[in-house]
Amino acid sequence: MNTMTAQRQAGWTRRMGHGVIVVLASAFLGLFLLLPLAAVFVEAFRQGVQAYVASIGQPEALTAIRLTLLVAVIAVPLNLVFGVAAAWAMTRFAFRGKALLGAFIDLPFSVSPVISGLVYVLLFGAQGWFGPWLSGHGVKIIFAVPGLVLATIFITLPFVARELIPLMQAQGSEEEEAARVLGANGWQMFFRVTLPNIRWALLYGVLLCNARAMGEFGAVSVVSGHIRGLTTTMPLEVEMRYNEYDYVGAFAIASLLAMLALVTLAVKTFLEWRYSDEIAAHAPGGH
Amino acid sequence: MTMELSRLSRRFTDFAALDDVSLSIAPGEFLALLGPSGSGKTTLLRILAGLDYPDSGGVQKDGRDFLAAQARERHVGLVFQHYALFRHLTVRENIAFGLRIRPRRTRPSRAEIGDRVTRLLKRVQLDDHGDRYPSQLSGGQRQRVALARALAVEPDLLLLDEPFGALDAQVRVTLRRWLRELHDELRLTTVFVTHDQEEALELADRIAVMNQGRIEQVGSPEEIYQQPATPFVCEFIGKVNRLTLSENSGSLAAGEWILPDDPWDGRYRQGIAYVRPDQLRVAVPPPQPAWTARLRHVYLAGSVAHLDLHVASLDQALEADVASEDLARLGLQPGAELRVAPRSAVLFPLADDTGQPIARDRSTWRPPDNS
Numbered sequence: 175m176n177t178m179t180a181q182r183q184a185g186w187t188r189r190m191g192h193g194v195i196v197v198l199a200s201a202f203l204g205l206f207l208l209l210p211l212a213a214v215f216v217e218a219f220r221q222g223v224q225a226y227v228a229s230i231g232q233p234e235a236l237t238a239i240r241l242t243l244l245v246a247v248i249a250v251p252l253n254l255v256f257g258v259a260a261a262w263a264m265t266r267f268a269f270r271g272k273a274l275l276g277a278f279i280d281l282p283f284s285v286s287p288v289i290s291g292l293v294y295v296l297l298f299g300a301q302g303w304f305g306p307w308l309s310g311h312g313v314k315i316i317f318a319v320p321g322l323v324l325a326t327i328f329i330t331l332p333f334v335a336r337e338l339i340p341l342m343q344a345q346g347s348e349e350e351e352a353a354r355v356l357g358a359n360g361w362q363m364f365f366r367v368t369l370p371n372i373r374w375a376l377l378y379g380v381l382l383c384n385a386r387a388m389g390e391f392g393a394v395s396v397v398s399g400h401i402r403g404l405t406t407t408m409p410l411e412v413e414m415r416y417n418e419y420d421y422v423g424a425f426a427i428a429s430l431l432a433m434l435a436l437v438t439l440a441v442k443t444f445l446e447w448r449y450s451d452e453i454a455a456h457a458p459g460g461h
Numbered sequence: 462m463t464m465e466l467s468r469l470s471r472r473f474t475d476f477a478a479l480d481d482v483s484l485s486i487a488p489g490e491f492l493a494l495l496g497p498s499g500s501g502k503t504t505l506l507r508i509l510a511g512l513d514y515p516d517s518g519g520v521q522k523d524g525r526d527f528l529a530a531q532a533r534e535r536h537v538g539l540v541f542q543h544y545a546l547f548r549h550l551t552v553r554e555n556i557a558f559g560l561r562i563r564p565r566r567t568r569p570s571r572a573e574i575g576d577r578v579t580r581l582l583k584r585v586q587l588d589d590h591g592d593r594y595p596s597q598l599s600g601g602q603r604q605r606v607a608l609a610r611a612l613a614v615e616p617d618l619l620l621l622d623e624p625f626g627a628l629d630a631q632v633r634v635t636l637r638r639w640l641r642e643l644h645d646e647l648r649l650t651t652v653f654v655t656h657d658q659e660e661a662l663e664l665a666d667r668i669a670v671m672n673q674g675r676i677e678q679v680g681s682p683e684e685i686y687q688q689p690a691t692p693f694v695c696e697f698i699g700k701v702n703r704l705t706l707s708e709n710s711g712s713l714a715a716g717e718w719i720l721p722d723d724p725w726d727g728r729y730r731q732g733i734a735y736v737r738p739d740q741l742r743v744a745v746p747p748p749q750p751a752w753t754a755r756l757r758h759v760y761l762a763g764s765v766a767h768l769d770l771h772v773a774s775l776d777q778a779l780e781a782d783v784a785s786e787d788l789a790r791l792g793l794q795p796g797a798e799l800r801v802a803p804r805s806a807v808l809f810p811l812a813d814d815t816g817q818p819i820a821r822d823r824s825t826w827r828p829p830d831n832s
Contacts, residue, residue: 348545351512356559356614357533366562370549 214432217425229423230430237403238411238427244319245394245407246387249326253383257334258376262368264335265342266350279335282328290328291396294321317399322407325393330383337379338372345371374449378442385438389431462488462523462617462650464509469518471504471674478504479515480674486618489648491641493661496671497697502654505671506620509652510539522617535618538611542623544603546595552606553578553591559614581609584643601632608640612649621653625660637664658698662686670694691820692809695735702741702779706732706808716774717752718802724824729810733818734826736803741781743768743799744791749828751802754779756795761785768793770801804828 219226229235260279264272282290296302298315308315315321349371353363369376391409398405400414408427415424464486471479478501486492494502507513509520511532520527527535547555556578560569569577582588585605595603604624611619624640625633641664644651655661661668662682670677670685670693678690689695696703704715708730713720715734725732745751757778758769766788768781779801783791793799806826809818 348541348543349547351510352539352541352545352547352610353558353562354532355510355512355535355537355539356562356610358558358562359533362562366558367547370547 211432214425214428217421218429220425221422225422226426226429229420229426232423234403234406235411235423235427238406238408239430241319241322241405242388242407245322245326246384248323249330249387250380250384252327253330253334254376254380256331257338257379257383258372260335261338261342264339266347276339279332282331287329287390287392288396291325291393294324294328294393294397298324316397317401317405319405321397322394322405325397326387326390329390329393330386333383333386334376334379337375337382341372341375374445378445381438381442381445385435388434464527464618464650465521466505466509467519467521469505469508469515469520471501471508471513471515477501477674479508479518482518482671482674482676484669484676484679486650486652487667489650491644491664491666492652493665493668494652494654494671495656495658495661495668495697497656499673500671501674502656502671503622506539506622506652506654509618510537510620511535512539536614536616538614538616538619540604540607540611540619540621540624542626544595544607546603546606546610548595551592551594552582552587552598555595555606556581556609556613558610577613581613584612585609599632600628601636604628604636612647617650619649619651621651623655624653625657626655633660640664662698670697672697688825689735689807690823692733692735692818695807700738700780702736702738704734704736704775704777704806706734716772718750720808720826721829724808724826725810725822729819729822730813731811731816732808733811734803734806734808736779736806738767738780738782740804740806741779741801742804743770743781743783743793743801745800745802747800749802751800752779754799754801756793756797756799758795759788759793761788766793770799772801802828 260275263269264276264279295316297304298308298321299305300309300316302316305316313320315324349367350363353367358366388407389409390407391413394407395410395413398407398410400406400410402411402414406414408431412424412427412431415421415427466482466484466486469479469482470477476499480501482501482505494505496502504513508515508528511530514528547558550558557574560574560577563569568574578591579588582591585608587602587605587609590598590602590606595606598606604627608621608624625636628636637660653664662685665682667679668682668685669679672693678685678694680688680690685694685698689698695701704718706713706715706720708714709719713723713729713732742751743754752772752774754770754772756768757771760767760769764785765782766785768783770779770781771777772779781801783793803826808824808826809820810822811817812819
């Protein structure tokens, strides 16, 4: 009888312990993630659906959305190509300075985005290294769209490569060699063997890359110059509206970015669930 | 289709994978490249497949430079050790791959490709597995798909890298026999790499034994087994007893076993003798020279019994194989004393200065009256 009571006591204590941990974790998540996320939508709709729609329909808002999409449309494909090429080089070739290339691929993760932006200002700004030459030829990079694109490419450079490298390392090059011996040329080998083997990891990497490209604030803020209607992407537009006490407008744009994040999360979760074995376990680290 | 490999060398950063290798491959033959890991056999195979290139040396196929052709122009079929099947394609798609990627001019029609794949599936006994994916097949089945895929492009030369290495023992033997029959039927020039001597001896028409990037010996399985050309081949192929010969009152001897005629006419003062366990006589009648050995253990392995002997005068363990049925006839019991002597041996002299064996002065020894 005594032992049973003791056992029951122990079981209760253990369940109690589990419960406390779960409640704590949930409370933490709720406080720091869900509540702010909910706040975004609540604030966005505070003055009704009409005000929400109207503030998104403003010309500056539409320009910001268009600009954000434009930057992503340029930066993401370029980083897709770069990521595949870098992953290929890292996993299929032996060459001098390979470790260095690996370190450089990770650099954007370890450098503060503000620095990333400043670097471009130093290079291409009016007082920068190439600034005078560029302005002499009528090319404007800083405080213009090309600067936004460059900064975004820099920031999102690791996502695709980091996703592919561990996977391609694990898969090895035997299938590609088999294809070559069977008569495939380089393109056939890539499109018929390599690409199908990495497609889900590639999609996953592109997704993360895209989310970051659209959401990036720090680096873009430095090179943008905040010229409304010309160089403000969505995150910058949110900040500007907020500083102008246009809370509904700020949160309306923010809600669009939040939805982008939610969609990314949903697709990412689906990919992880469906193709976990084909996506490398290693997830790229952010900051 | 004769292939001449001449003076191939390939260095990797820290070692020589191939060191001046020359070899000719006859049309229709089944050649084994046999050697321990790191002996260069896979490098040689990859060079033939066009996946690697030698630093020096050349390969001629019917008098034409084979190395100048790219992998895809060589008409070579390669089966990888781990099969390297395309994991995203079905068995049928895997087999059809080499045909589908051909340029339109040389590509067979869809129906022809389908027919050929069906025939190959039948040939490798996987008729009803065509729509499966590689991950749904067993190791032996994957191996056969890899073979069918290689055969689909109708290669002139079939290369197999450790074809049975990743299979369990039973499947391995079955598949081995099956492959030999397939070869006898197709007469396709085949080179396979293996570290398993039993596999090479059983399957191949000819064996090239490799060690440290060099070819030690090329020959038929019988030659390799019975007339090993170098100490390495003696020790690598089969089991062998190694005995040290030294000069003893004018003749070379290992303990009581004295060579009556010096094969090298006194040029060397030391040598080594290799004696296979099945070439060691037990119960040698007295007038003939023999060691006195104590029988320590009998390991019965079906039709053969392995005897673990110890010769006190040499302070050395020897292994002898006798037929199990002779065991009782000879009254062999652990602890028994036996007179033991070689029935035949392969001898190498040792250089006086370096102590290294000299392979070119190899000699085969048999007792004078061969009793």
